[in-house]
Amino acid sequence: MSSGKPHLDDSDDEDNALNDEAAIRPMQHNRIQRLASTIVGDNTLSSRLAAVTELKNTIDEIAYQCPLPPQLNYMPPYDDSKVILKQNLPLVSDLADPHSNQALRDTSNDAITESHTEVPEKSKNLESVDSSADSSRTQLQSILDVCGSSIFRLFNDKSDKCRSLSLECIQSLLLAGIHFGRHMAYFIPAIVARYPPCTYDKDMEVFVQNVELHEFYKRGGAADRQDREGLLSSNTSFQVIEPNEELRLSLCRTFECVLRGVLSISSGILDAYFSDMILSLQSSLKDPFQEVKIQASLLLVQLLRVPRWEKGAKYFATGLARASIPNCRHRNARVVVSAIDLFEASVCVPDKDKVKGAGTAAIADIVGYKQENIIPIAAFYDSQFAVSVNTLAEIASHKNRRVRLRCCKMLSNLLVYLPDRYDHQQRVLPYLVSFMNDVDKTIQTEALECMEKCGLQYEREHPDEIIERRQLGVDGEDSTDYDNELPMPFTSRPSLGARLFVRSNTSRFFLAVLNELSSWREDTRKRSLELLVILTVYIEEHLTKDFQQTINSISKAITLVDSTGDGFLDKIGQVLQLMGKYVDPVVYVPLIVPRISGESSSGSSSAEDGSISDTTRSSYAFILAWLLKGAPIHRVLPHWLSIASVLAGSNCIGPYAGTRPRKESLNALSMLIGRVMGKRNLGFFLSYLNDTGMSAIFRSSLEAMRSGHLKDLIGSNDGKDRISSMAKKCHDGLIMLLSEIE
16 A cells, blocks of 8 residues: 555545545535435436435445444333242333443443453454544535435435435435434435325324224214224225335335434434334335335334333324234234234333233234124124124134244233233133143243243232142142143143132133034134143132033033044043043032933923933933043042942933933943942942942942843844943943952
8 A cells, every 4th residue: 555645536546535534525525516416406317316326335335334233122121031020010121221221231331341451452453443433424424414305305206216226325324323313304204205194093092094084984984993904804905105115115124224323322313203103114014015014013113112212102002003913814924923023012012100001902902802782883884894803813823833932922921021911811811721732842831831920920919828728738639649641731730820820810711612612613613622621720620610511511512513523522531531530520420410311300401391312311421421531439439329320220221212322321331330440449449338338239239230221232132233242341340340249
């Protein structure tokens, strides 16, 4: 490199010229002014394009030496690494406190300073880099001051290439870290003008694109609320200002550069333009280009998490949460994940005055909640306006694993960290429980961990109830092995707090789960049954409360799906076996046995004469067999003889009994006899007879059963081989029991 003065007239020696700021400034200033005048005053497209291209290259060459500002990564207000599970849960985490953030930055700066003192060579290099960056920023600042307004005008140029280059110029200037304060009043309106007009109705908490249509809706006209547009169908109206979808994406990236560049210097400059950024980016949520949807959602998430703008975020929180719901039904999984991110960020915006999440009103919208006996006026003109969509149920059963995992994490945060989570637990809990049956192990683990956290909170918030149960030892029966034969994904009994938490929140939706067992849709029946399995593990003996309704709903489901052959009955049997482990037979034997025998006084008939159909009788016999299979033997023995006498009687297996009741009764009788067979259970059985002195009564009753209708079924092989073989199995079992009793 030559040590002489640089030749300013030599264009090839540009690198040497840039090193001497005093020499280059006059030449560069004149050239920049010439480019600015060409951009504004020349009507020839080629001249404008050449000028803006040259300007873009000049900016890139200078901005190359400027370090990039950090990526936007504001932590959520309810950060699980900072929030401690205790009775008085803090509203926001430490990371949401500006003073804490400043302390963190000061600490990191101190660490950097110490490392520089240890390595002087690196310090000298950093000083030279900082000197070059300051020089570059000075030059870029002069370029912005001269050409800023000219570049802003190109945002509305008729040429796509000119608009694209102008946005790239502004992005490079923003990321260089120069001051935009004096230009912000011209820059933000120029960007916002490229977006469709939008307003916000705070009373209804919705964003409005068409003011006339919104007023028509408020007057009761045949129109839907505008945030629901695109919820029932993917065909949505989108007003196009910028026709090029790539440039619409570039506009979103320009907003990102604004946040990265300006917030790193002074966030107060953007305070007056917060609502403009929210309204512009919100309109991009309806953009047909999926990349624009994703970019807009991510930017809105960061805007809502800036601590300085917490009050503004609280104002728009519910509207943004509702605006993100239609994108949760998008076909692209990345769009759905970004929409879930935005929904969670909007709901979790802190409202410190009311101690709640500012956007929690939108939770009712995502679950499709609709008040009973209330129909919108527009539904009288078009039925689609009365349709509510349970979007949360759709994303909870999404085909994509990433979507389900993100949804599970969102529900976990809402249930654990939301201040007003108690108002929404019963609406959200069923979907979290359904994730425990997911095919993905990671999602199962996430759901189980969330439930344990909820249980820990319940224990901290109800210490008297927990201490009483643990000290008095009333947490179940000692004779029941609660850790044995649990369904997947359980490896042990859930914690006491988790069980009490689920029990306290299932009363609102448990009967709805039972009713869905008889749904006409196979997938709905399957998911309801899976949900019932998980709830059974958590509720345990508290199933007794609604067990009459439980067995009635299961009987109805068996009656409807008995002929489908899809394995549904086997799964119902496994659930009943699990229920039999927790529910004492004294609860269900008086309910089920009269219905199996066909007594009209059982109250389960819908016929005028009070008779019970063979299908209903067989379904209750099926239920009884599986309940007895799961019941502990010491609970079965007091009811063994009464149940066996009914199952072996004339009403169940006699000559006038139907084929289906006879088959299911024999199956239940075989199950009952099998419960007292085997070395261990047979010892319990014989000990029970000796203690109660009922050996003689059992012996005479068993002899009557053996020589009664069972013997007749074995002898009359009239084409029903299966029934005959089942009768022979029961007959042989009774003979073995008689030999042991004698």
